[in-house]
Amino acid sequence: MNRAQRRKLGLKKKPDLEKKVGLFDKLPKQCTNCDKPFDKKDKDMVTSWFVTVRQQEKKVRLYCPTCWETAQKVVEEYIDAS
Numbered sequence: 001m002n003r004a005q006r007r008k009l010g011l012k013k014k015p016d017l018e019k020k021v022g023l024f025d026k027l028p029k030q031c032t033n034c035d036k037p038f039d040k041k042d043k044d045m046v047t048s049w050f051v052t053v054r055q056q057e058k059k060v061r062l063y064c065p066t067c068w069e070t071a072q073k074v075v076e077e078y079i080d081a082s
């Protein structure tokens with residue numbers, strides 16, 4: 001997937017959690033997909049997990065690296081198929 005496609009989908013490779021202070025306390029406590037617990041005090045987790053924010057709905061979704069990778073593959077397959 002190239003950058004333009006990624007931008008079009010609203011996906012960022014490395015979202016900066018610290019910059020989303022306003023939504024930081026809205027962060028789910030586990031992976032949205034597999035319910036793996038997330039510790040926002042764990043710097044390694046904060047930098048390796050992925051968050052997507054829908055500003056309009058104020059919905060924050062959190063993905064562990066495994067689920068994020070899976071989601072990316074699904075997106076790529078979807079693009080390839082279209």
Ligand SMILES: [Zn+2]
Pocket residue numbers: 031032033034035036063064065066067068
């Ligand atoms: Zn997960």
